[in-house]
Amino acid sequence: MKRPLILPLLIVILAAAFLLVPLIATFHFSLKMERGTLSLAAYRSVFESDAFLSALDFSAVASFAAIALGAVLVVPTAYWVRLRLPRLRTLVEFLSLLPLIIPAVVLVFGYVRLYGSSSILPLTLTTQGTNLLLVIGYVVLSLPYMYRAVDNGLAVIDITTLTEAAESLGSSRIRTIAFVIFPNVRSAIVSGAFLTFSISLGEFVMTSLLNRPGFGPYMVQVGQDQAYQPAALAIMAFAFTWGFMIAMEAVASHRPGTPILPAFLKSRRRTQNP
Amino acid sequence: MSFLSLANLTKRFGSNTVVDDFNLDIRQGEFLSFLGPSGCGKTTVLRMVAGFDTPTSGSIRIDGQDITHLPPNKRRIGMVFQAYALFPNMTVAENVSYGLRIAGHDKATIRARVAEMLELIKLDHLGGRYPYQLSGGQQQRVALARALAPRPRLLLLDEPLSALDAKVRVALRDDIRTIQRELGITAIFVTHDQEEALSISDRVAVMHQGRADQIGTPVEVYNRPATHFVARFVGHLNTFEARVDAGDAVTFAGRRFAAPDRMRDDLATAKDAVVTVALRPEALSLRRRNDRDAAISGRVLQVDFMGSVLRARIDIGGRTVAIDMFNQNDAVLPPPGTEADLFFSPDDLLVLPE
Numbered sequence: 246m247k248r249p250l251i252l253p254l255l256i257v258i259l260a261a262a263f264l265l266v267p268l269i270a271t272f273h274f275s276l277k278m279e280r281g282t283l284s285l286a287a288y289r290s291v292f293e294s295d296a297f298l299s300a301l302d303f304s305a306v307a308s309f310a311a312i313a314l315g316a317v318l319v320v321p322t323a324y325w326v327r328l329r330l331p332r333l334r335t336l337v338e339f340l341s342l343l344p345l346i347i348p349a350v351v352l353v354f355g356y357v358r359l360y361g362s363s364s365i366l367p368l369t370l371t372t373q374g375t376n377l378l379l380v381i382g383y384v385v386l387s388l389p390y391m392y393r394a395v396d397n398g399l400a401v402i403d404i405t406t407l408t409e410a411a412e413s414l415g416s417s418r419i420r421t422i423a424f425v426i427f428p429n430v431r432s433a434i435v436s437g438a439f440l441t442f443s444i445s446l447g448e449f450v451m452t453s454l455l456n457r458p459g460f461g462p463y464m465v466q467v468g469q470d471q472a473y474q475p476a477a478l479a480i481m482a483f484a485f486t487w488g489f490m491i492a493m494e495a496v497a498s499h500r501p502g503t504p505i506l507p508a509f510l511k512s513r514r515r516t517q518n519p
Numbered sequence: 520m521s522f523l524s525l526a527n528l529t530k531r532f533g534s535n536t537v538v539d540d541f542n543l544d545i546r547q548g549e550f551l552s553f554l555g556p557s558g559c560g561k562t563t564v565l566r567m568v569a570g571f572d573t574p575t576s577g578s579i580r581i582d583g584q585d586i587t588h589l590p591p592n593k594r595r596i597g598m599v600f601q602a603y604a605l606f607p608n609m610t611v612a613e614n615v616s617y618g619l620r621i622a623g624h625d626k627a628t629i630r631a632r633v634a635e636m637l638e639l640i641k642l643d644h645l646g647g648r649y650p651y652q653l654s655g656g657q658q659q660r661v662a663l664a665r666a667l668a669p670r671p672r673l674l675l676l677d678e679p680l681s682a683l684d685a686k687v688r689v690a691l692r693d694d695i696r697t698i699q700r701e702l703g704i705t706a707i708f709v710t711h712d713q714e715e716a717l718s719i720s721d722r723v724a725v726m727h728q729g730r731a732d733q734i735g736t737p738v739e740v741y742n743r744p745a746t747h748f749v750a751r752f753v754g755h756l757n758t759f760e761a762r763v764d765a766g767d768a769v770t771f772a773g774r775r776f777a778a779p780d781r782m783r784d785d786l787a788t789a790k791d792a793v794v795t796v797a798l799r800p801e802a803l804s805l806r807r808r809n810d811r812d813a814a815i816s817g818r819v820l821q822v823d824f825m826g827s828v829l830r831a832r833i834d835i836g837g838r839t840v841a842i843d844m845f846n847q848n849d850a851v852l853p854p855p856g857t858e859a860d861l862f863f864s865p866d867d868l869l870v871l872p873e
Contacts (some may be wrong), residue, residue, distance in 0.1 A: 359648050403602055409571050410604035410662075412591040414618035414669060428608035502649045 248456035260388065266481065275476035287477035289465075300463035305453070308378065308445035311383035312438040315391045318384065320434065323395045324426055327404055344385050349450040353382060358455070375455050382451040387441035394440065398433020399426075435496040441487045447482060522547035523568070523673060523703050523808050528577035530563050530729075537563045539729035541577070545707070550699055552708040554717035555726035560710045564726075565675050569709065570594050574659065581672055596668030601659040601678040605650040611637070611661050612646035618669035636664035638697060657689035663695065667702065674699070674706040680715060692719055713753050717741060725749045747871050750797060757803070757840040758871070761796040763789045769868075771796060772815040779866045786870070795871040800830065802867035803842035805859055812862040819853045833861060 278286040291297050326337050344352070356378055360368040368374035384391075406428060411421040427434075449461030464482075468475040521544035530538040539630070545551050554560035566572040569578055570591030578587045586594050597618075603789035605614050615636050619629045628856050637643040640660040650658055659679055666674060676695065680688045687757040694847045696719050710716050714725050717737040723730045725740060733745035750758075761771035763786050768777050778786050786794075807814070818833035829852065842861060844850050853859050 262629060321842075363821050402607065406600050406604040407606065408567070409591070410598065410600060410665075411617070412571075413569060413594075413598040413619040413675075414665065415592045415595070416617070417592060420621070425608075425846065427605050431605070431608075500649070500651060502652070504608070 268480075269475050272480050274434070275473055275480055276431045276492075278473040285394060288481070289475035291477050291481070296463060297467075300458055300460045303458050304446050304460035307380055307383060308442045309481065310380045310443050311387065311445050313472040314380060315387060315441055316395075316434050319388070319395050319437070320393045320427060320430065322397055323392060324404060324422060325401050330407060336394070338396070341388050344389075345353075345389050349382075349386060349456070352385060353451045353454045356382065369455070375457065379451060379455050379457050379464070380461075381457050382455070383441070385449065386448065386451070387444050390440040390444070390472075391437035394433045394437035395430055398436075400431035401433075402429050432497045432499060436493050439493040441456075443486055443489055446485075521545060522549075522582055523707075524578075525564070525568070526580070527859060528567060528580045529565060529575045530560070530572060531575045537729055537736065538567070538574075541608050541729065541731060541768055543724060543734065545705060547705055548703045549626065549695065550706045550708065550719065550721045552720040552723045553726055554607045554710060554723050554753070556711055556814075559726040560729040561711075561726045562677060564675055565709050566705060568673070569596055573756070582646055588620040592603060595669070595671050597669070597671035597675045598677065599659070599662050599666050599679045600674045603650070603655070603662045603682075605647055605658055605662055605665070607650055609646050609649075611642065611650070615665045615668050616647075617665065622669055629839065636668045639667075639701075639807050640664045640694070654687075655683050656691055659683065659691060660694070662744055663698070667698070667704070671696070671704070674704050676707055676708045677707065678711070679862055680712075681708070688715075695719065696830045708852045713870065717753070725753060727752070729841045745872065747795070750869065752872050755800050755843075757800065758795050758797045758868075759838070761794050761870075763792050763794060765790055769794070769796060769870075772838075774813075774815060776868070777865055779868055782870055783866070797871055798840075798863055798867060798870040799869075800813070800843040801839040803840070803861045803863050805831070805842070805844070805853065805861065807862045809864070811864060813865055814862050815861050816858065819855050819857050819859050821854055821855050833859060835861075 261271075272471075273283075276283040276288045278284065278290070295471055322337070326334055357369060360374070360378055362370055368378045407419050407425055407429070408418075412426045416425070447461050447464065448459065449465060452459035453462045453465075456500065462476070464478055467478060523543075523545040525541055525543040528538055529536065541560070541571055542777070543551075543564075543565055543802055544830060550729045551858060553564060555561045563572060567574050570589060574587060578585060581584065581594075581596075587853060598619065600857075606617065609617065612633050612634040615633045616629050624632070631771070633646070634643065637646055640663060641656060642660055642664075644658065645653065648663070659682075660681070677714055680692055682774055683691065692715060695708075708716070716801060717740070720737055721739055723740050724734045727734065727746070733744075733749045735743075748757050759771040761769040764775060767783055767786070768775050769786070770776070789791065792857040804812075815835055817833040817840065820834050823830045823832070827846050829846055830849060831842050831844070831853065833840045833842060840861065
């Protein structure tokens with residue numbers, strides 16, 4: 246018997262309204278900077294601000310650095326744990342989840358104590374050192390996502406047999422990681438990278454407490470001083486996140502030998518018209 | 520002189536001995552199969568030869584060189600895996616050239632060798648494809664070409680046909696043997712499929728509980744099994760408890776049969792002893808084939824149609840005996856429930872060692 250569709254439809258409409266109405270209201274508000282007319286003046290104002298561009302630039306560079314460092318750290322670790330230390334997998338997974346349990350404020354105070362001016366390795370004494378500490382902080386914050394993405398990617402391919410196949414052909418372990426394992430978990434790394442980028446770009450607590458000119462503190466500052474620009478920034482951040490999600494999906498569903506975009510669109514079409 | 524020599528090879532995982540004092544010598548150019556059930560240690564021996572597992576004790580020598588503790592990437596041993604293990608990010612040609620690139624050959628040499636290998640496996644038109652664009656049989660051919668491309672000293676095949684369907688399996692089996700003969704490469708093939716092992720090998724090592732119960736040609740292993748296990752594992756076997764009468768005759772299934780000449784010496788010392796005798800299903804017939812044939816009587820239980828072969832199951836004194844007949848126009852098909860005489864030549868009688 247066919248069940249009535251009214252209740253599920255109502256729930257979907259309510260959920261969509263709950264999510265979309267504030268977004269539409271914010272978007273509408275962001276267009277009202279000029280009195281009596283709807284315009285993109287708030288967006289123009291944001292893009293014309295040097296502070297915005299320099300904060301975005303700083304955070305983007307720091308985020309990319311965190312992605313590179315995270316990938317170099319996580320891929321060999323997850324690979325080695327799966328290949329040689331499977332018994333430690335639960336422990337390593339637990340460790341990778343710790344940043345979700347320990348608040349960022351606790352982490353950053355720990356860093357300041359460990360790497361402050363009176364420590365053996367006084368990273369906070371120099372700008373470069375503090376920047377490095379911030380990048381490490383971003384790596385730690387994104388560790389749960391990066392590790393999980395890479396570990397899931399490794400689970401899909403039979404790394405033990407691939408490693409053995411490569412070794413039987415004369416490949417060293419480093420060469421195997423670089424030319425066989427790394428390319429085959431590329432989509433997983435990219436997924437982790439996008440999540441890392443999303444987390445790091447607008448990160449406030451660490452960036453602010455380490456006193457770095459990042460995008461997170463900039464947004465908070467703008468929110469305190471101005472009315473329409475924060476709404477425009479919120480909408481831009483939302484669009485940014487969606488853009489990354491789409492890119493992540495495109496890369497994750499990509500198979501070698503096929504162009505990235507058509508593969509993604511094809512998979513979308515399949516989902517819509519099974 | 521042997522090309523590959525495994526001496527006193529033992530592998531323990533904790534208290535579990537997986538390979539126990541295993542010895543084997545293989546000649547250059549020989550095709551040898553490890554045949555045995557799951558857990559008999561055949562893959563572990565192969566993995567020790569490849570270098571993926573380290574022996575607890577014993578030694579492995581190839582062409583006089585001790586490779587027991589050499590890392591796998593220094594052994595120059597090609598390996599084909601059950602799960603193909605092609606690199607998904609590389610095309611067929613890139614997969615085949617991987618070992619050659621590591622060996623540092625120049626581009627022209629690599630291109631020529633890849634073309635030669637793809638021609639050998641009859642996939643020269645698919646060099647630009649990715650593994651996921653190939654069928655299972657094609658993937659395994661590419662894996663074979665990849666393993667052979669760097670001219671390894673030895674080729675190891677770890678159940679390479681297990682994941683394939685029946686027709687592809689037979690075709691690829693024949694191709695593997697042809698290519699191995701053509702290249703003259705020494706090969707070890709691991710399988711649990713007796714038909715595969717018997718049809719493809721120069722010699723078969725039947726493995727049981729970490730040891731080789733018998734190493735011999737397929738004919739030797741099938742016709743003269745060295746142990747109970749080999750007799751039961753290789754082919755189907757009808758067994759009977761028999762009493763030895765004065766060394767020249769045995770009594771089983773309620774009748775007395777003259778022992779074949781080749782068994783008389785063995786039986787002479789076993790008067791009144793109980794031994795296990797066996798007959799292959801194809802050694803039994805529902806028709807007398809010559810005057811020397813002996814006969815036992817039973818009741819037909821059922822006849823199974825197996826394509827080229829018909830297998831009848833006959834009850835003889837409470838024991839079910841199988842007999843195989845070719846599916847010919849004149850094949851006798853007794854209806855279930857009828858009484859039947861089974862004929863066999865005493866020469867086909869096997870006495871299984873204790």
